[in-house]
Amino acid sequence: MSAADLKSTAVHGNGPEDQDPLETREWIEALEAVVRSGGEERGRFLLKQLEMQAQQLGIGGHVPPYSAYRNTIALHRQAAHPGDVALEERITAMMRWNALAMVARANKAYGELGGHIASYASAAEIFEIGFNHFFRGPQSPQGADLVYFQPHSSPGVYARAFLEGRLTAVELGNYRQEVGGQGLCSYPHPWLMPGFWQFPTGSMGIGPINAVYQARLMRYLDHRGLITAGDRHVWGVFGDGEMDEPESIGALTLAAREKLDNLTFVINCNLQRLDGPVRGNGQIIQELESLFTGAGWNVIKVLWGSDWDPLFAQDTGHALLRQLAATVDGEYQTLGANDGAYNQEHFFRLDPRVQKLVAHMSSAQIDALKRGGHDFRKLYAAFAAARDHGGQPTVILAKTKKGYGMGKAGESRNTSHQQKKLDIEALQDFRRRFDLPLSDEDLEKLNFLRPADDSEEMRYLRARREALGGSLPARRGAGDAVPIPPVDSYATFALQAGGKPMSTTMAAVRLLSNLLRDKVLGPRIVPIVADEARTFGMANLFRQIGIYSPMGQLYTPEDDSSMLSYKESREGQLLEEGITEAGALSSWVAAATAYSVHGITLLPFYIYYSMFGFQRVGDLIWAAADQRVRGFLIGATAGRTTLGGEGLQHQDGSSHIAAAMIPNCRAYDPAFACELAVIFDHGAHQMLERGEDVFYYLTVMNENYAQPSLPPGAEDSIIRGMYRYGHYDANVAAPTIRLMGSGAILREVIVAAELLAQEWQVSSEVWSVTSFSELAREAHDVERWNRLHPRQPRKQSFIEQCLEGSKAPIVAATDYVRAYPGMVASFVRAPFVMLGTDGFGRSDTRAALRRFFEVDRQHIAVAALRALADAGELNEDLVAEAIARYGLDTHSAAPWTR
Ligand SMILES: Cc1ncc(C[n+]2csc(CCOP(=O)(O)OP(=O)(O)O)c2C)c(N)n1
Numbered sequence: 001m002s003a004a005d006l007k008s009t010a011v012h013g014n015g016p017e018d019q020d021p022l023e024t025r026e027w028i029e030a031l032e033a034v035v036r037s038g039g040e041e042r043g044r045f046l047l048k049q050l051e052m053q054a055q056q057l058g059i060g061g062h063v064p065p066y067s068a069y070r071n072t073i074a075l076h077r078q079a080a081h082p083g084d085v086a087l088e089e090r091i092t093a094m095m096r097w098n099a100l101a102m103v104a105r106a107n108k109a110y111g112e113l114g115g116h117i118a119s120y121a122s123a124a125e126i127f128e129i130g131f132n133h134f135f136r137g138p139q140s141p142q143g144a145d146l147v148y149f150q151p152h153s154s155p156g157v158y159a160r161a162f163l164e165g166r167l168t169a170v171e172l173g174n175y176r177q178e179v180g181g182q183g184l185c186s187y188p189h190p191w192l193m194p195g196f197w198q199f200p201t202g203s204m205g206i207g208p209i210n211a212v213y214q215a216r217l218m219r220y221l222d223h224r225g226l227i228t229a230g231d232r233h234v235w236g237v238f239g240d241g242e243m244d245e246p247e248s249i250g251a252l253t254l255a256a257r258e259k260l261d262n263l264t265f266v267i268n269c270n271l272q273r274l275d276g277p278v279r280g281n282g283q284i285i286q287e288l289e290s291l292f293t294g295a296g297w298n299v300i301k302v303l304w305g306s307d308w309d310p311l312f313a314q315d316t317g318h319a320l321l322r323q324l325a326a327t328v329d330g331e332y333q334t335l336g337a338n339d340g341a342y343n344q345e346h347f348f349r350l351d352p353r354v355q356k357l358v359a360h361m362s363s364a365q366i367d368a369l370k371r372g373g374h375d376f377r378k379l380y381a382a383f384a385a386a387r388d389h390g391g392q393p394t395v396i397l398a399k400t401k402k403g404y405g406m407g408k409a410g411e412s413r414n415t416s417h418q419q420k421k422l423d424i425e426a427l428q429d430f431r432r433r434f435d436l437p438l439s440d441e442d443l444e445k446l447n448f449l450r451p452a453d454d455s456e457e458m459r460y461l462r463a464r465r466e467a468l469g470g471s472l473p474a475r476r477g478a479g480d481a482v483p484i485p486p487v488d489s490y491a492t493f494a495l496q497a498g499g500k501p502m503s504t505t506m507a508a509v510r511l512l513s514n515l516l517r518d519k520v521l522g523p524r525i526v527p528i529v530a531d532e533a534r535t536f537g538m539a540n541l542f543r544q545i546g547i548y549s550p551m552g553q554l555y556t557p558e559d560d561s562s563m564l565s566y567k568e569s570r571e572g573q574l575l576e577e578g579i580t581e582a583g584a585l586s587s588w589v590a591a592a593t594a595y596s597v598h599g600i601t602l603l604p605f606y607i608y609y610s611m612f613g614f615q616r617v618g619d620l621i622w623a624a625a626d627q628r629v630r631g632f633l634i635g636a637t638a639g640r641t642t643l644g645g646e647g648l649q650h651q652d653g654s655s656h657i658a659a660a661m662i663p664n665c666r667a668y669d670p671a672f673a674c675e676l677a678v679i680f681d682h683g684a685h686q687m688l689e690r691g692e693d694v695f696y697y698l699t700v701m702n703e704n705y706a707q708p709s710l711p712p713g714a715e716d717s718i719i720r721g722m723y724r725y726g727h728y729d730a731n732v733a734a735p736t737i738r739l740m741g742s743g744a745i746l747r748e749v750i751v752a753a754e755l756l757a758q759e760w761q762v763s764s765e766v767w768s769v770t771s772f773s774e775l776a777r778e779a780h781d782v783e784r785w786n787r788l789h790p791r792q793p794r795k796q797s798f799i800e801q802c803l804e805g806s807k808a809p810i811v812a813a814t815d816y817v818r819a820y821p822g823m824v825a826s827f828v829r830a831p832f833v834m835l836g837t838d839g840f841g842r843s844d845t846r847a848a849l850r851r852f853f854e855v856d857r858q859h860i861a862v863a864a865l866r867a868l869a870d871a872g873e874l875n876e877d878l879v880a881e882a883i884a885r886y887g888l889d890t891h892s893a894a895p896w897t898r
Pocket residue numbers: 118119122150152202203204205238239240241242243268270272273274278402417
């Protein structure tokens with residue numbers, strides 16, 4: 001029976017009965033003898049042969065995808081730690097103290113600030129082994145490694161930066177107090193500490209999936225000859241609780257499939273999350289081992305510290321191993337929360353063979369037995385093995401204790417995560433536990449510890465970082481500027497469309513294909529799709545630029561002879577991500593931040609079903625914004641009524657609301673290809689040439705209609721958010737209405753203007769609004785300025801300038817919820833009526849949907865007549881007449897209730 005089977009028997013109690021123990025013994029002894037005489041390789045070979053034989057006999061059982069509950073790296077294979085372990089322990093103890101003091105201070109002064117002590121307490125050795133031996137800094141010859149830090153362990157990263165002289169005591173003292181300046185943010189946020197943090201990880205799950213795609217983009221850029229990745233590595237330190245997030249595990253198979261051996265996850269398995277045990281009744285480490293093994297990763301378990309080695313050496317009958325395997329995590333936590341005597345009583349004494357192994361040890365010695373994730377030697381060997389492993393990504397599962405060293409105040413307690421203050425007794429215990437050179441006053445005042453610059457500790461610390469290429473984390477700000485070709489060199493078809501019918505999606509794709517041919521910008525473009533290239537008419541790109549695949553193409557595509565054949569290649573440019581919006585978005589983030597990670601500026605262009613963007617992966621976009629991405633998100637098949645038949649889950653009427661709430665997102669809903677080209681050109685200049693930290697969200701539609709040419713001089717207004725598209729005069733004395741529209745609904749607005757002039761003697765002005773959110777943003781700025789600057793000449797917002805000089809009512813209609821035009825409502829100095837698509841979408845024709853949501857030309861015309869009647873400009877009877885003539889449904893409940 002393998003140790004794994006023993007474990008499953010022990011844990012689940014349902015192993016097979018042994019019919020012939022003697023025979024079993026003989027087999028096991030035979031195997032042991034082979035390994036003794038022929039070595040491990042021979043042992044493994046024989047097992048493989050037996051396994052194949054068993055498969056052929058049809059008795060090949062399913063082998064559990066986890067190994068025994070022991071360290072993966074056997075003692076005799078363990079790489080030797082090359083540094084001074086005792087010194088590293090002393091330095092780490094200081095980091096522990098400074099991290100603790102930082103959180104405790106903030107909470108002593110202001111109880112409301114929060115912060116975490118226990119997570120870094122469990123991760124300190126993991127971080128430090130990385131910092132002292134593996135994480136390469138920016139001056140390293142091949143460039144810096146990329147490290148995703150567990151967010152709530154950030155006090156530990158600050159504590160190290162303090163000892164390295166990168167942060168001051170004042171800054172540490174202002175942990176979580178950022179508003180007055182000189183403060184440190186709670187979690188890694190490049191937006192708030194742009195020279196320091198590279199990757200935002202505060203929202204669980206985003207770090208892991210982003211890390212996978214970061215490693216993948218590094219390969220992609222290398223294969224395409226844009227960077228030399230060398231052996232740069234991506235490291236991610238994550239929590240065991242965090243692995244519950246679908247995003248954390250959603251991209252594991254991609255990493256294995258693409259053989260990303262430049263990627264290592266280190267999972268801090270402290271067996272706890274916020275509320276309590278991660279898997280009280282099971283074993284998170286074994287579960288994660290199965291998961292990662294199944295996904296194709298190399299798994300290294302670091303469970304037991306060096307002081308367990310002699311015990312395992314004596315454990316020839318595997319009694320100890322069996323008992324460890326049979327202990328569930330809830331029990332491990334209780335053992336962890338208690339002292340050596342308790343462990344003797346409740347663990348070692350349960351089996352006489354196990355008890356015998358520790359008979360010579362005192363309770364204090366038992367108490368001091370470390371878990372592997374707190375042992376520098378074990379961790380060093382695991383990190384080295386991970387770095388050197390080829391052909392697969394590696395996960396290190398490091399078993400630790402949450403709140404390690406916090407004693408009664410938080411070691412392995414269910415409340416550990418929330419512990420933010422320690423009483424004086426707990427601080428004294430901590431000082432004793434880690435042998436810290438702190439006076440009583442230091443304890444009382446929570447003074448930070450920094451040894452003299454020429455102390456052994458500081459010299460070691462500096463020397464290690466110097467050897468590894470400087471401090472980390474460090475975000476570089478600028479990439480290279482990429483010149484954007486003149487817009488008429490690639491977008492004339494849109495700027496001078498002259499009434500030619502096309503959809504704005506088609507226009508976007510054409511802009512992209514044209515730009516891909518530009519010698520300088522072309523190679524920097526990273527087109528990304530999530531299995532929707534055909535939907536958006538991009539199949540021509542398959543052949544034009546190739547689909548990236550590190551394996552090249554190992555087959556003849558079915559459509560080989562076609563112009564649009566499915567061409568995969570190692571140098572391919574298109575990232576075809578498959579059906580994973582979270583993955584595609586992570587890919588986009590990696591490309592959109594390449595300027596700050598690799599110093600190479602790219603133009604990522606992720607095109608997707610707009611409903612599956614902000615709504616589906618909005619939190620990833622929020623983190624992208626934090627990370628100062630630069631690139632285009634193209635929400636295609638946009639609008640609640642423009643995507644016709646697709647129905648409730650596909651039709652997007654809200655993404656512009658979410659987009660507007662992201663401060664550095666510039667969102668536009670252009671109606672026409674020429675508007676799109678102007679916005680695209682402006683955005684490309686802003687992001688790639690001027691290097692501004694903004695990104696663009698553009699909605700494009702799949703409805704074909706006649707595209708006008710660009711009105712002369714409209715560029716600036718298009719960027720600012722609105723321009724006057726036209727006016728429709730009935731006769732000189734006619735009442736006037738103003739109509740605003742965006743996206744595909746602008747066309748309904750235009751026809752409504754014609755109906756009003758022809759059928760109701762109403763004149764109108766039509767405004768094409770390219771972005772209600774940009775209009776609102778600027779107007780809020782102006783409003784604020786006016787509020788804070790009394791007695792100074794009043795400023796006027798752009799929307800006020802556009803609409804001044806008339807008191808005529810305004811009707812605004814879009815393919816989004818009313819809240820979208822509602823963004824500008826308080827800046828409109830005239831009656832303002834908003835039409836929109838609030839409610840659930842449903843499948844039908846565009847015309848039927850627009851009638852249903854009351855955004856079609858007739859409803860717009862009626863809304864205009866009503867607004868004029870309310871303003872006393874015409875008789876209400878006309879409204880009734882129009883409703884009757886157009887057959888509008890006055891009986892049904894509002895669409896948003898149906
Ligand atoms: C998406 C998301 N949900 C919830 C949280 C709140 N949260 C922060 S840390 C944490 C527990 C983390 O547990 P684990 O990953 O095991 O890390 P540990 O602190 O144990 O090392 C939770 C629930 C969050 N930050 N992000």
